[in-house]
Amino acid sequence: MVKNNGGIKKLSDFIGFFIESLPKLLDGLYLTILLTFISLALGLILGLLLALGRVYGKTIISGICAGYIEIIRGTPLLVQLFIIYFGFPQAGISLEPLTAALIGLSLNSGAYQAEYLRGSIQSIESGQMVAARSLGMTKIKAIRNIILPQALRISIPAWSNELIYLVKYTSIAYIIQVRELTAEGKFIAAHSFRYIEIFAIIAIIYLVLTFIFTEIIDRVEKKLSIPGIGTIKRLEQRFI
Amino acid sequence: MLIESLPQLFEGLKITLGLTILSLLLGSVLGILMAVGRVYGKKPLVFFIYIYEKTLRGIPLLVIFFLIYFGLSQIGINFDPFTAAVLGLGLRSTAYQAQIYRSAINSIPTGQMIAARSMGMSKLKAIRYIILPQVLRLSIPGWSNELTIVLKDTSIAFSIGVIDLMRQGRYIYSVNHELVLQVLLIIALIYFALVFSINKGLNYLEKKYKMTGFEIEIER
Amino acid sequence: MNMLKVENIHKIYGKTKVLAGVSFTMEKGETKVIIGPSGTGKSTLLRCINQLSPPDKGRVWLEGIEVTDKKTDINLIRQKIGFVFQEFNLFNHLTAVKNVSIALEKVKKMEKEEAHKEAMNELKRVGLKDQADQYPSQLSGGQKQRVGIARALAMNPVIILFDEPTSALDPELIGDVLEVMKSLAGEISMLVVTHEMGFARNVADEIIFMEHGVIAECGNPDKMFKNPEKKRTKEFLGKISSLYGEE
Ligand SMILES: Nc1ncnc2c1ncn2[C@@H]1O[C@H](COP(=O)(O)OP(=O)(O)O)[C@@H](O)[C@H]1O
Ligand SMILES: [Mg+2]
Numbered sequence: 001m002v003k004n005n006g007g008i009k010k011l012s013d014f015i016g017f018f019i020e021s022l023p024k025l026l027d028g029l030y031l032t033i034l035l036t037f038i039s040l041a042l043g044l045i046l047g048l049l050l051a052l053g054r055v056y057g058k059t060i061i062s063g064i065c066a067g068y069i070e071i072i073r074g075t076p077l078l079v080q081l082f083i084i085y086f087g088f089p090q091a092g093i094s095l096e097p098l099t100a101a102l103i104g105l106s107l108n109s110g111a112y113q114a115e116y117l118r119g120s121i122q123s124i125e126s127g128q129m130v131a132a133r134s135l136g137m138t139k140i141k142a143i144r145n146i147i148l149p150q151a152l153r154i155s156i157p158a159w160s161n162e163l164i165y166l167v168k169y170t171s172i173a174y175i176i177q178v179r180e181l182t183a184e185g186k187f188i189a190a191h192s193f194r195y196i197e198i199f200a201i202i203a204i205i206y207l208v209l210t211f212i213f214t215e216i217i218d219r220v221e222k223k224l225s226i227p228g229i230g231t232i233k234r235l236e237q238r239f240i
Numbered sequence: 241m242l243i244e245s246l247p248q249l250f251e252g253l254k255i256t257l258g259l260t261i262l263s264l265l266l267g268s269v270l271g272i273l274m275a276v277g278r279v280y281g282k283k284p285l286v287f288f289i290y291i292y293e294k295t296l297r298g299i300p301l302l303v304i305f306f307l308i309y310f311g312l313s314q315i316g317i318n319f320d321p322f323t324a325a326v327l328g329l330g331l332r333s334t335a336y337q338a339q340i341y342r343s344a345i346n347s348i349p350t351g352q353m354i355a356a357r358s359m360g361m362s363k364l365k366a367i368r369y370i371i372l373p374q375v376l377r378l379s380i381p382g383w384s385n386e387l388t389i390v391l392k393d394t395s396i397a398f399s400i401g402v403i404d405l406m407r408q409g410r411y412i413y414s415v416n417h418e419l420v421l422q423v424l425l426i427i428a429l430i431y432f433a434l435v436f437s438i439n440k441g442l443n444y445l446e447k448k449y450k451m452t453g454f455e456i457e458i459e460r
Numbered sequence: 461m462n463m464l465k466v467e468n469i470h471k472i473y474g475k476t477k478v479l480a481g482v483s484f485t486m487e488k489g490e491t492k493v494i495i496g497p498s499g500t501g502k503s504t505l506l507r508c509i510n511q512l513s514p515p516d517k518g519r520v521w522l523e524g525i526e527v528t529d530k531k532t533d534i535n536l537i538r539q540k541i542g543f544v545f546q547e548f549n550l551f552n553h554l555t556a557v558k559n560v561s562i563a564l565e566k567v568k569k570m571e572k573e574e575a576h577k578e579a580m581n582e583l584k585r586v587g588l589k590d591q592a593d594q595y596p597s598q599l600s601g602g603q604k605q606r607v608g609i610a611r612a613l614a615m616n617p618v619i620i621l622f623d624e625p626t627s628a629l630d631p632e633l634i635g636d637v638l639e640v641m642k643s644l645a646g647e648i649s650m651l652v653v654t655h656e657m658g659f660a661r662n663v664a665d666e667i668i669f670m671e672h673g674v675i676a677e678c679g680n681p682d683k684m685f686k687n688p689e690k691k692r693t694k695e696f697l698g699k700i701s702s703l704y705g706e707e
Contacts, residue, residue: 074432076392078406079424086413087421127549130512134543135563135615136535145566150553164298171300175399182302195310199303207298226553228597 014197021188021198028184029205031098035170035180039105040163046106047113051151052143054114055121065114072111078172080104085176101173109166116158120151153224160217164210181205242422245412249423252408253430259325259394259404264387266330271337275375276367278338279345289338296335301396304328309400325397333390340382344375377449384442388435395431405430461524463488463649464619469508469518471501471673478504479515480673486619491650493660495700496670502653503546505670506621509651510534510541523618539567542612542620546627548604550596550611556603557583557592560611568615582610586640602633606640619649626656657701661685669693 053065072080085100095103124147132142174183185202189195278289296304309324319327348371356366398406409427413420462485471479478501486492494502507513509520511527511534520527527537551559560579564570570578583592586606596604605625612620622641626634638659644650645663654660660667661681668678669692677684677693688694 070436071432074388074435075428076395076431078395078398079428079431082406083421083424083428087424090418090421124552125547125549127545127547128551131543131545131549131551131611132563134510134512134538134541135611136537136539136567137563138535141566145562146551146553150551153553168298168300171302172396174302175396182300182306185303186306189306189310193314195306195314196312199307199311203295203299203303203307206300206303207295210298227595229552 017192017194017197018201021201024184024188025181025201025205028179028181031178031180032167032170032182032209035098035101035105035173035178036163036166038102039109039166039170042102042106043109043113043162043166044159046110047117048148050110050114051117051121054118056139056143069111069114072108073115077104077108077169078175080108081172081176097173097177100176101170101178105166105170105173109162112165113155113159113162116155116162117151119158120154121147123154124150150229153226153229156217156221156224160214160221163213163217167209167213168206241416242419242426245416245419245423248408248412249405249426249430252403252405255322255403256391256394256405259322259329259397259402260387260391262326263329263333263394264390266326267333267337267386267390270330270334272341272372274334274338275341275345278342280363280367293335293338296332301328301332301393302399304332305396305400321397321401321403324400325394325402329390329393329397333386336386336389337383340379340386341375344378344382345371347378348374380442380446380449384439384446387442388438391434391438392431462486462521463490463523464509464651465519465521466505466509467519467521469505469515469520471504471508471513471515478673479508481518482670482673482675483518484668484675484678486649486651488618489646489649490665491645491652491663492666492668493664494651494653494668494670495655495660495696496676497696500670501673502670503623506543506623506651506653509621510538510543512543535567539563539615540618542615542617544605544608544612544620544622544625546624548596548601548608548628550604550607552596555593555595556588556599556607556610559596559607560614563611564614579610579614582614583607585613585643586610587636600633601629602636605629605637609637609640609644613644613648617648619651620644622650622652622654624653624655626654655700655703657697669696671696 050065050069053061054069055062057065081101081104084104085095085097088095088100128146128150129142132146133139137145170180171182173180174186177183179187181202185198189198192198274289274292277285281289305324305328308328309319309321312319352370352374353366356370357363361369394404395406397404398410401407405427409423413423464486466485467483469479469482470477482501482505484492494505496502504513508515508518509527511520515528518528522537522540525532525537527534551562554562557576557579560582561570561572561575564575564578565572568575580589580592583589586609588603588606588610591599591603591607596607599607605628608625609620625641626637629637634656638656641650641652641659642663652659652664664681666678667681667684669676669684669688671692677688677690679688684693685697688697
């Protein structure tokens, strides 16, 4: 009986603590989601430009795009964020933590998305480009109407990987003082000394987030699927 | 000034490399065990491994670090930052490596197991002498990818106070403010050179140990 | 003025001289068939005509406009030159009718409804009204190729170039495609690379025999089949006829 009461007390105590922390956690969650989606969207635009530059660009353009992709993929995200947040001010560019994080994550994600997109573009038979040109389409029209609609569909699973990657790696923004989910957790824990509880809660929030996002993208993928157009298998390029 | 700080960065580099190697080792050993467990094990074990993989792949490394370093010390288990980082990186890498080895195991025709057993090998012997040698070769591409990811992510150990490349850099530029950008660029260059040569080296290995009649077909 | 004039076309890939001076002309409504061993440059010749592979030397005119002139808007010319590919090259993300209408919308700037109506008409013409909403992967090879023909026809070209349009098809599917092509003869100019001797004999106004990057011999089907001037022509036609039959 006594033991049981103790258990209930612990549980209600935990629930109280959870409810108390909730507003702060929600603030952090909001920033995490914001960071994720903006970097995903900006990264997509950048990734598209880089992929098109690599595949269709002249040697110099193609080389520049390849170089950018290699450099970003060859260095840690944290170093990139540090260069933008701590390094840029030396060159006269001072950025707010959130802005720095958004720029860093987008520049980073762009390089990875470029690689997925390039794979998709190159998986489309060259004959379709030839056929489009034979109908009088300019190269740009052919890319826009024939190649990209297919390449983007083919990339959806890879794109879902990228989303999951970003959800998790936005946490690094904490290190440059962005108060996203992990940062809020750290502050709460530092005051209450309840590290296990708070980080267990946060771990669960991340798990739920990744689960929901994966589900949504799977739905989108099904909805947009076209008979005969496969999607490249889930890539393990980055952590899923 | 910049030249003088190079030895200090080198100290950090040693820690970074140590972190990488130890966590990869931990991840390889546990990863192989988990892969074998998930393919050949009984239901409860398979389920446990499944949950383990999902969880460690679903939460940020930073949160894993905080749980191990701060969380465990709350219940009296204290690690120094370096050990905590090795555990965090290693346990997470386990989840990813398990997946690499598992898909390699699954790509080996079942006939090979049957053939080994028909020669009188025990299941364990068959796994040890027939399946694993093939699995390891097939896993090289996935593994090289994992190696560079772990190397890059050691930088996150900065957040729990490991004195790695990142933090040594921080020490240098917090004294010499005007060197921030230069020091960070040198650090970036070091990481890049490492990742680049690892990729080149493992590509070479992959070609050298490519089994004839075996296409390396791991989803990448 | 000839409708199409091809003059002294040369094309070199690396060190191999693929085309070494090809010249011929075509009139409105004419059907010409090009035959010849593989690797002779037949596909290259077709691609030189609509500049998918610009020739290294030589000139091409369509309806009096010089196609090979760098100042000519090639995308305008290509609308007048249909191209049907051996491998169909359909757009995999578009239904049959969209495959036909996309260039009408994006190149000819037609309204969506009008383009759709036009595309449906072309699909009817090739006997694929019922397959309009299917994706390429849901069509048979013969159906795919007929969509390919409808796609070329929709642009209202003055000539269509066919590059071995039935070579990738199972034998039982070839007939439908040849039927469609036959029905076009006379209405529209056709330049057809094919090994189908029945089609060559019954439909072509002229047969061009190419070898080693040049026209070895040409003439009407009667002459080519019965009294070719060159021994090689006779040999080749004999070999091809026994391989592919004559319907
Ligand atoms: N894009 C190209 N690059 C290099 N060589 C080519 C290319 N296209 C064709 N060739 C070469 O030109 C020759 C003629 O090819 P092709 O025109 O396809 O012949 P055919 O259609 O008569 O079989 C072949 O030897 C082929 O290898
Ligand atoms: Mg050909």
